[in-house]
Every structure is written in structure tokens, then in C-alpha cells.
Amino acid sequence: MENNPANTPSRRDNLLANVAVLYYGEAMTQSDIAKRIGVSRASVVTYLREGRERGIVDIQINGRALASSSLAHDLRAKFDLVDVYVAHYEQERSALKQTSHVAAMAFLDIISPGDHIGVAWGETVKNIADQLPNVLIPGTFVTQIIGAMHSTRLFSAQACSIQIASRIGAECFTLHAPAILSSAELASSLRREPTIKAQLEHLDTLDVVLFSVGDCSKTTHLAAAGIVSPRDLSQARKKGAKGVVCSRFIDGNGKQLDLEINERLIAIEIATLENTAKKILVAASMAKFEAVKAALFGNLATHLVVSEQLAMALMESST
Secondary structure, X not given: OOOOHHHOOOHHXXXXXXXXXXHHHOOOOHHHHHHHHOOOHHXXXXXXXXXXXXXXXXXEEOHHHHHHHOHHHHHHHHOOOOEEEEEOOOOHHHHHHHHHHHHHHXXXXXXXXXXXXXXXXXXXXXXXXXXXXXXXXXXXXXXXXXXXXXOOOOOOHHHHHHHHHHHHOOEEEOOOOEOEOOOHHHHHHHHHOHXXXXXXXXXXXXXXXXXXXXXXXXXXHHHHOOOOOHHHHHHHHHOOOOEEEOOEEEOOOOOEOOOHHHHHEOEOOHHHHHOOOEEEEEEOOHHHHHHHHHHHHOOOOOEEEEEHHHHHHHHHOOO
């Protein structure tokens, strides 16, 4: 059946119906909804009133609006996720900030006392760390899951881990090794060092991993951080790379590609990530669409936090 643009709900309609679904359909409190979508409780009250006044919701939710607007619910079902959080925003330039804010609130909902949390790196993760309030979560541990790097353009895993640990009162474990070595032999030798070996084995005990993804363009964050060379990037693309997860290239099914660079990396393995109970994937940019989709196909996420535009694209994509 063809889509009739006149019958397609506007972004505002989508937002109003989504809030109504959470409040009337899923019995969430107004405060919890405010945290989830990154607005004030007063805004939630306004959305609910406007939804009633415009006929989008009449306490029983208008069936068509519900079916076409409940992005979080639909994405959860499509990709078999534990939970999905969709960030709504008015202007494209605010997508990362708003998505990171929603992710920070989601993080506090997902983390439990005593959790051992692995933290990746990059602009998205740093934005989440910046927006986390100071909320003590007893008995938690935060671990850096990717080695150190020297870059004035990007935020390191060490900085992100330390900041998040500070915000939730967690003990922090940093990884005392570079992310990339000049040779496979040197990397192998370093992994056998008792301190580094113990830190890497620590990654097998993670309960949660917080991460974003990267694309495979020439400006990918791996290139900006000096982790991959143009030759490495070209080789990855030829082998079918669709995205980057925790500094490792993955194919369209979310599987780690067999590349020479893997032998020189000191970072969490994709298999270890896959076996972690709670995996929080956060992304705002449409440039990350292929990478997010590949990660979801590979079961590399249990909880997804995305911008509205990215959520809609994922819903429209084939499985």
C-alpha cells in the first residue's frame, strides 16, 4: 500500500502519541517519561494535554497514531531488544546533545548496584559522561575497555571512564596500555605482561558496556585518533566492513572482521562484548546508520538509545 503523505503523522504527532503510549499504555509516571525523552515533567504534562485536545489520544490511544508513532516499542520488537530510548529534538544540530542526555538518564535506569561497567570512548560517550548527574550507585566498578590513545581531536576511553566513575561514585580501573601497537609481536608481548593480562581478563567479568559505533568513512574516529591508517581502512572496506565497535571493524552481521590490525589492538573483543549481559548502544548521527544496524544484527546491544531520525530509518530498513 502506498504511503499518503497527508496521512503521515508529523514529528510533533509522533512525539505526542509516543508520550501517550508510555503514560496510558505502559503506565509510566510523568517523571519517568520526562527522564526517558529528555524533557521536563511540565513538558510531559503539556504533551499529554495537547494529545487529548488534538484527538491524537482520547485516553484509549488512537489506534492509527499508536501504530505509526511508537518508535521505541516497534524497534524493541523488531530487533529483540530489552529496551529502546528515542531522543526527540527540534533542530538537527541538537541531536547529539539531546540523545546523549536521554542516554545519561537511561544509563541511570539500567545500572544496578554492584554492576561492573565497561566504558568505551569518543564524542558520544564523552557527551553522556558530561550530562550524567552526580548519583551514587553503590558497589559499582567502571573499567576502561579500550587502550590509551594520543589525540587532541577525540576523547579517550580513560577520560570517559574516570568521569563516569566519578559521577556515580564507582571504583575506576584504567587500562595501562596503548590502544594500538606498531607490531603484532609487541602487542602480544604486552598482553602477556602480568598487569595488562589481569586488566584484560577483568573484561570477562563485565555486567554492562556503554559504547557508540563508528562509520567506515575516511573521517571515521579511528582515523582521527590515529588508530587506523588509510591502508587499514581500505583493507577493512574491501572485506565488507560496515562499522566500528570498540575500535574493531564489524561486517553487516555484526561479526568481527579478520584483519591484521586486530593483532595490534588492545581492546575488548567483540565476542566478549556479545557475551555481556547489558550492552548500551548510543548513536545520534545518520552517518552511523549502517554501523548501528550491523551491531543490532550481531546482537551487540540489549539497550538502544538513538535519535528520532535514526530510529525511523532503522524501522524502515530491511531485516
